[in-house]
Amino acid sequence: MGPLFPLGLIGDELNMLIGFIIGIGFGFLLEAAGFTNTRKLAGVFYGYDFVVLKVFFSAAITAAIGLFLMNHYGLIDIKATFYPKTFWIPTLVGGFIMAFGFIIGGFCPGTSICAAVTGKIDAMVFVLGAIIGIFGYAFTYESIWEDLRNSGAMGRVNIAEWIGVSDGTFILLLTIVAAIAFFAVSVIQKKVTEKNDYQL
Amino acid sequence: MKKFDVIYVGLLLVGAFWAFVINSANDEPIDRVQPCDLLDIVSQTDKYMTTDELARRLMSDDPTLALIDLRSKTEYDKYSLTGATNIPLENVLDDEYVDIINQDIQTVVFYGNSSDLAAKAWMLTKRLGYQNSYILKGGLNRWVETILRPREPQETASRVEFERYSFRKAASSYFGGGSALGESTTTKRLSAPIKRKKKSAAGGGCD
Amino acid sequence: MEKSKTYMNSYLAGILIGVFMIGAYYFSGEGLGASGALKAVVVATVDGVNHDYAKDAHFFSARVQNEEQSPAKSWLVFEVLGVIAGAILSAALAGRLKMEIIKGPNITNNKRLIFALIGGLLFGIGSQLGRGCTSGMVMSGMGVLSLSGFIGLIAIFGGGYIIAYFFRKLWI
Numbered sequence: 001m002g003p004l005f006p007l008g009l010i011g012d013e014l015n016m017l018i019g020f021i022i023g024i025g026f027g028f029l030l031e032a033a034g035f036t037n038t039r040k041l042a043g044v045f046y047g048y049d050f051v052v053l054k055v056f057f058s059a060a061i062t063a064a065i066g067l068f069l070m071n072h073y074g075l076i077d078i079k080a081t082f083y084p085k086t087f088w089i090p091t092l093v094g095g096f097i098m099a100f101g102f103i104i105g106g107f108c109p110g111t112s113i114c115a116a117v118t119g120k121i122d123a124m125v126f127v128l129g130a131i132i133g134i135f136g137y138a139f140t141y142e143s144i145w146e147d148l149r150n151s152g153a154m155g156r157v158n159i160a161e162w163i164g165v166s167d168g169t170f171i172l173l174l175t176i177v178a179a180i181a182f183f184a185v186s187v188i189q190k191k192v193t194e195k196n197d198y199q200l
Numbered sequence: 201m202k203k204f205d206v207i208y209v210g211l212l213l214v215g216a217f218w219a220f221v222i223n224s225a226n227d228e229p230i231d232r233v234q235p236c237d238l239l240d241i242v243s244q245t246d247k248y249m250t251t252d253e254l255a256r257r258l259m260s261d262d263p264t265l266a267l268i269d270l271r272s273k274t275e276y277d278k279y280s281l282t283g284a285t286n287i288p289l290e291n292v293l294d295d296e297y298v299d300i301i302n303q304d305i306q307t308v309v310f311y312g313n314s315s316d317l318a319a320k321a322w323m324l325t326k327r328l329g330y331q332n333s334y335i336l337k338g339g340l341n342r343w344v345e346t347i348l349r350p351r352e353p354q355e356t357a358s359r360v361e362f363e364r365y366s367f368r369k370a371a372s373s374y375f376g377g378g379s380a381l382g383e384s385t386t387t388k389r390l391s392a393p394i395k396r397k398k399k400s401a402a403g404g405g406c407d
Numbered sequence: 408m409e410k411s412k413t414y415m416n417s418y419l420a421g422i423l424i425g426v427f428m429i430g431a432y433y434f435s436g437e438g439l440g441a442s443g444a445l446k447a448v449v450v451a452t453v454d455g456v457n458h459d460y461a462k463d464a465h466f467f468s469a470r471v472q473n474e475e476q477s478p479a480k481s482w483l484v485f486e487v488l489g490v491i492a493g494a495i496l497s498a499a500l501a502g503r504l505k506m507e508i509i510k511g512p513n514i515t516n517n518k519r520l521i522f523a524l525i526g527g528l529l530f531g532i533g534s535q536l537g538r539g540c541t542s543g544m545v546m547s548g549m550g551v552l553s554l555s556g557f558i559g560l561i562a563i564f565g566g567g568y569i570i571a572y573f574f575r576k577l578w579i
Contacts, residue, residue, distance in 0.1 A: 003436030008304075010434065018434045019482045023489020024496070025427040026439050031497035033420035038509045042578045044564075045571035054417035055424065056546060058212060062425025063550030065215040067432055072222055074329070081436040084548045086555040087538060094537020095562020097529050102567050103574045105526015108541040109534060110441035112527065113487060114494035119506040125520045126527035130442070133531020134449045141466035149536055157554035167552060168223025175216035179209050182418075186205070196579070208418035 002076035027114055036115035038106035038122060045103060047192040050185040057178045064171050079156075089152030105129065241326050248337040249309050251346045252364065255371040258282055266306040270317040281311070281343070282375070292321050302330040311336035311343075347371050413501055428550050437482050438547025442534035444487035511578040522577060537562070 005015040033055045034040045043049025070076040102108060107115060107126045115123030137145060160170035257265050258281070267284035269276050276286040287297050289312075301308055302325070310318035310333065318335040325333045336343070350368035353361040424439075431437050454461040454471045461467035498504040510519035534540040537559060539548070545563060548556020 002433040004434050006436040015435050015482060016480075016485045019431075019437070019485040020489040020492075022427050022431045022434075022439070023486035023491075024493035025430075025489075026424060026486070027490030027493025027495075028497040029415070029420045029424045029427070029493075030490070031494040031503075032415040032501070033417055033424075034414040036494065036498070036503070039511065039578065042511075045567050046575065046579050048579070051414075051417045055421040056541075058208065058418045058421025059424035059428060060546050060549035060556075061212050061216065062422045063428040063432070063547070064552060065212070065219050066425065066429040067550060068219045068552075069215075069222075070429070070433065072219075076433055078432075078551055081432050081551065082438050082547070083551050084438075084539065084544055084553045084555045086553065086558070088555070088558050091537045091544070091555050091558045092562045094533040094535070095559045096566040097533030098537060098540065098563050099566025099570060101526045101529030101531075101533055102541075102563065103526075103570055104577070105523050105530060106578075107523070107526065107530070108441075109445060109530060110439075110490065110540065110542040112530075113441055113444075113490055117491045118494055118498035118504055121506060121508045122510065122519050122523040125523040126530075127445070129524040129527020130445055130531035130534075131449060131527075132524075133528040134442075134446050134535055135453075135531075136528070137532045137535045138449060138453065138464070138466045142464065145536055146465055149538075154554065158552050159554045159557050160552055162554050166223045168220040170552065172216045172220035175212050179213055182205070182209055204416050205418055208416065208422060211422070212418075 002070070003081050006080050007077075026110075030111060030114045031118060035111040036118050036120055036123070038115065038120070041108075041111060042103070042106050047188050048196070050189055053185060054182060057181070061171070061175050061178055064174070068167055068171060083156050086154040086157040087150065087152045088154060090149045091152075093148065247322060247335055248315075249307075249334040250337050251343045252367065252371075254281075254309060254336060254343075255347045255368075255375070259371060259374055264306045266300055266303075266308045268301065268308060268310050268321070270310055270312045270321055275313075279340075281340075284311075289317050289321055292324060301325060301333070302328070304331050306332070308333040309336050310334070312339050314339040314341055348375060413503075425550070428547060431486070431547075432550070435482055437486070438543055438550065439486065440483050440539065440543030440547065441487060441490070442530070442540035443481075443483040443543055445531070446535065447481050447484050511576070513579075514577055519577075 004010045010018075030036070034051050035055070040049045040051050044052040067076065067078060071078045098108070105112075105126050107123055109127075109130055112123045112126040112130065116127045141149075158167070160167045163170065165173075254267075265283070267281055269280050269284040269286045270289045270292070271286075272288055273286060276284075280286065285300060287294075287300070291297065292301065308325075308330075310321045312318050315335055315338055318339060322333055322335045338345075347368055350365055350372055353365055428439050431439055450461070450467055450470050453467060458471065461471045495504070508516050508519055510516065514522075530540065534544075538544055538555070539559070541559075541563060545556050545559040548559065550556075
């Protein structure tokens, strides 16, 4: 019956160790998928490489299916996990800021850490920038961000419930949309890379 | 798309379809315990709390104890254990009591006159996946026999038995045993419903 | 394009990341994250330098109340330590472990580094305001079908597509 740690079934130390092991898997796969190459990441916005979209959606969908099935068969209680609360305004605004960060910097925090430790100098600078950004945010939190961050609170919202369909239906629709997108981007990528010779 | 791509994406679609099918085929609440797990739970041995253990915890004024008296209101009014809340068996599933019965802060101990009622209530809670509930072994009858009117062991009995006897005698006087059982000498402390709390909430993720 | 052949199949990598994410939820009740660990570093630093300030400032206060435990000793920090180890391992196995700057063909190294710094800065701010970054909020949020994950997805990727044109010189 999961999640094991929040329900008190495993101890603090073991939990940290599991975190480390899961991190190894995550980091290994991010690197192996090519997420340390900033040009591959930025490619998703210019049509020459869609690795981000492919990895991102297949990971999210796998997790959604797996967690749904485990929840259904009583192996895990999703409501006892880290279930992000929805604050739609700051998420939207923060998301746009992150979009600029992504296009300008070419990384997101997870990929930048992987890239920085495998020798990408631009990624090291990005991580430094992110830390400075968090410092800046932290020291201006009360004066600038606090009200905005706490606006638009909706609590724990399940998107399927919010739309008004069952979880299973939503997952199926999401997967079908993703499969169509996967097919479409493979066509787009072929066209774009044929037209221009991109050296990755 | 390459061959392997098609296989992987196909796998995702199969998984999604599976989720879709079981979700629409079966609207049973998901947090119920499955029959095979239930068998394991039923055969576990630590579902009982002995009268000695209960006496010890009551005497130390253990705040983590939630005693549930499953008998009828009249029986409860005649005699009940210290601090017990009266929830007749037929009302166990009522919404107003769910916060008392389904929670993981306190230890829930069910009792009736024998183990019978308590076992039924305990089964129900396990079927719903509630944690931390116990059956008072032997019920009130055993309570009277062992705690309120303990019998002196034979001269030849072991030291352990004598120790237990002296504990029970102390407990007996603490709970006002030996006196007529018709009147309740114990004060009733109906605990207010306690809100559910998780032991340790999951952290903030990326937040 | 030869180089990309040594990369793992994108869908397989995605599915396996999904499996690890399920593991993270099953064992620890956590999603996979990254910016949270950077934040923990910031919080721990500020707390270490000036605990009294950290106790009163709203941003830090909730995270430094536990006097015995360092804010850096959190699940996410260990997870990110694992990410570091995993990334190095994978890069070493694939022979990609070398110092370099990867950039678009039409900009200089210095320009790339300056933009990386600005991008990092924006991501640092955005991830705090938006309650999580691409992996922690969007990907892990989508995994549990949280509405916020999908809002974040639209904001980050939708926003990215809107502004991509204006920054195309950086990449193509």
